[in-house]
Every structure is written in structure tokens, then in C-alpha cells.
Amino acid sequence: MKSYGDGQPVLKGLNFSTADKKLTAVIGSSGAGKSTMLRCINRLVTADSGQILLDGVDLLKLRGKALQNARRQIGMVFQAYNLVDRLTVMENVLSGRLGYIPFLQGALRRFPQEDIDHAYQLLKRVGLAQYVNRRCDELSGGERQRVGVARALMQDPRILLADEPTASLDPKTSERIMELIGKLTDELHLPVLINLHNVAQARHYAARIVGLRNGVMVFDGKPHELTDEHLELIYTGKEELSEQLQPEGEPAE
Ligand SMILES: Nc1ncnc2c1ncn2[C@@H]1O[C@H](COP(=O)(O)OP(=O)(O)OP(=O)(O)O)[C@@H](O)[C@H]1O
Ligand SMILES: [Mg+2]
The missing domain is CATH 3.40.50.300 (P-loop containing nucleotide triphosphate hydrolases)
Structure with a gap:
């Protein structure tokens, strides 16, 4: 209840x-x-x-x-995408790993290479391989939601x-x-x-x-x-x- x-x-x-x-x-x-x-x-x-x-x-x-x-x-995808606009597509997807890496490493956005590779694979899978380094505020709604899906999957939910x-x-x-x-x-x-x-x-x-x-x-x-x-x-x-x-x-x- x-x-x-x-x-x-x-x-x-x-x-x-x-x-x-x-x-x-x-x-x-x-x-x-x-x-x-x-x-x-x-x-x-x-x-x-x-x-x-x-x-x-x-x-x-x-x-x-x-x-x-x-x-x-538990991966979550939101109606309003909930991305960080000023960060790149790759950075947003990698943020799905923040629960897994030490806080300081996360704060400095130092992700292990295997996470970066995995994020790239996911971005390829959702059809955004060409946008890896774009800022999220430059994307259309559909593209943003693809980032949202990739970020949720990055959590290995x-x-x-x-x-x-x-x-x-x-x-x-x-x-x-x-x-x-x-x-x-x-x-x-x-x-x-x-x-x-x-x-x-x-x-x-x-x-x-x-x-x-x-x-x-x-x-x-x-x-x-x-x-x-x-x-x-x-x-x-x-x-x-x-x-x-x-x-x-x-x-x-
Ligand atoms: N943070 C909150 N504080 C108080 N009441 C809330 C809060 N969030 C939701 N409610 C109330 O709980 C009920 C269910 O809301 P909820 O947002 O879960 O519905 P929903 O089915 O998702 O609706 P929608 O289709 O509009 O998104 C509503 O009566 C709403 O007013
Ligand atoms: Mg609702």
C-alpha cells in the first residue's frame, strides 16, 4: 500500500x-x-x-x-528523459555506471575502459553511434530517449x-x-x-x-x-x- x-x-x-x-x-x-x-x-x-x-x-x-x-x-527510463543537457551522449550513458564505481572516480568522470566500450556498444545498438560526442541538448526528443534507454541498460539492470x-x-x-x-x-x-x-x-x-x-x-x-x-x-x-x-x-x- x-x-x-x-x-x-x-x-x-x-x-x-x-x-x-x-x-x-x-x-x-x-x-x-x-x-x-x-x-x-x-x-x-x-x-x-x-x-x-x-x-x-x-x-x-x-x-x-x-x-x-x-x-x-533497476533501470529507469523517464518521459522527460532526465538527461544532463550540457554533458555528451557518452557521458550521460556512462552515468548509468555511477552506482558501480567509487564516488570520486565518478565525480571526476573517470570510467573504466570496459564501461566506455560497453556504452559505445549500447549506443550503437540504440542507433546513436554517430552522436557519441554530441551534447545532449543538441539531440531531438527521440534521440534523447534512445540515450535514456542506453543509460538505463548501462546499469546492467x-x-x-x-x-x-x-x-x-x-x-x-x-x-x-x-x-x-x-x-x-x-x-x-x-x-x-x-x-x-x-x-x-x-x-x-x-x-x-x-x-x-x-x-x-x-x-x-x-x-x-x-x-x-x-x-x-x-x-x-x-x-x-x-x-x-x-x-x-x-x-x-
Ligand atoms: N508526490 C506526491 N505527493 C502527493 N500526492 C501524489 C504525489 N505523487 C502522486 N500523487 C497522487 O497520487 C495519485 C496517483 O498519481 P500517479 O502520478 O501515480 O498517477 P499516474 O497514474 O502516473 O497518472 P498520470 O497518467 O497522470 O501520470 C494521484 O492522485 C496524485 O495526485
Ligand atoms: Mg504518471
Whole structure:
């Protein structure tokens, strides 16, 4: 369970596992709790109760160094990319290793050669090999998000989380990024949890869809199992649904 301050719970009784190493899309209206769920998993916020198990270790019980070690295994891709604009593409990707190297070395941006090689490979994989030394503020949104994906993978994550990674992109670029994340999920054999507003994309790219409504999971199944009724339940909610189903100004006979 998670509530903010002394407000109402924002997440309630969620129980699911992503051990299947596939792409799972999380859908739900604005305010349903999608971002809160991802933030609870990577401990950007702390759940009030429950368990969050990563390789059998309960993240909620971890503190200090142990928490830091667990968090670096959770890759995160953000809607607003969260890159450091004045740094180069390579430097941003290498920052995915900061949790792994001694602080001072990181502060001086002295990364081991193997990290630099790995970053280069990842940049090649996301289609940015030619931009390695560009500053990130010179890139388009789609290119920035490719850097965001490479940076998350640079952490060598055990799970990848993405919070509306395509919401700031035009439709075509958005598809490209989803394609990339979909392919990487298969290639790297990683569980990926991705918050999406675009239901068509969720259906197309995800192996599994989770529907949240008011912090409660109201759907968990394969894309083909997601019916219009489920979508109404997820997006409209029963109360509003029953109101909407009232005929409006039907022409009199
Ligand atoms: N830092 C916070 N402090 C207080 N309340 C918050 C905070 N973050 C989120 N909330 C509340 O928690 C609820 C869930 O928000 P959350 O951002 O998780 O929803 P979401 O499903 O990601 O929505 P969106 O689709 O708009 O991104 C909302 O009612 C929101 O107002
Ligand atoms: Mg959100």
C-alpha cells in the first residue's frame, strides 16, 4: 500500500510478479497510480506496507548501501528523459555506471575502459553511434530517449522500468522507441514494466497488460484478453460508466 502524507491510499493491494521477463504495459487513467507504482519499485518513494521482491530480496527492508546496490539493478527510463543537457551522449550513458564505481572516480568522470566500450556498444545498438560526442541538448526528443534507454541498460539492470517513455514524442518517433524497447526486452531477456497512455501501443508491444484504476489492479492479462468492457472499467470506472450509459436526449418516437 502507498499513500502520500496522510492522504487516501494511492495504491492498494497490488500483487503481481514480472518474473516472466517480458514487456508488461501498465495502463490506467491519469492519477490511477501508475507512476507511483514504478516509483515504489525503484524506491524513489517508499511504500507504506507490503513487499517488493527483486531476486528474492525485499527492497522495502533495505537501507543505506544495500539499498543503493539494489537500486542500481533497476533501470529507469523517464518521459522527460532526465538527461544532463550540457554533458555528451557518452557521458550521460556512462552515468548509468555511477552506482558501480567509487564516488570520486565518478565525480571526476573517470570510467573504466570496459564501461566506455560497453556504452559505445549500447549506443550503437540504440542507433546513436554517430552522436557519441554530441551534447545532449543538441539531440531531438527521440534521440534523447534512445540515450535514456542506453543509460538505463548501462546499469546492467535486472528489471527495466519506463514511465511513459514515448509521451513527449511525435507518433512516428514514439513507435520507433516502443519498437526499440520491445526488441531489447527480448534480446536482453529482461522484465520490463512500462507505463503507457497509448492503449494501441500497449496491445501491440506488450506481452501482458496490467490495468490500474484508483490504485487497484482491475485487469491483468494478455493483450487479446483485454476487452472493451475491461477498458471501460479501467478508464471510466463503474460509477461514471453507469452515468454515461444513460441515454442522452434520445429522439422521441
Ligand atoms: N508526490 C506526491 N505527493 C502527493 N500526492 C501524489 C504525489 N505523487 C502522486 N500523487 C497522487 O497520487 C495519485 C496517483 O498519481 P500517479 O502520478 O501515480 O498517477 P499516474 O497514474 O502516473 O497518472 P498520470 O497518467 O497522470 O501520470 C494521484 O492522485 C496524485 O495526485
Ligand atoms: Mg504518471
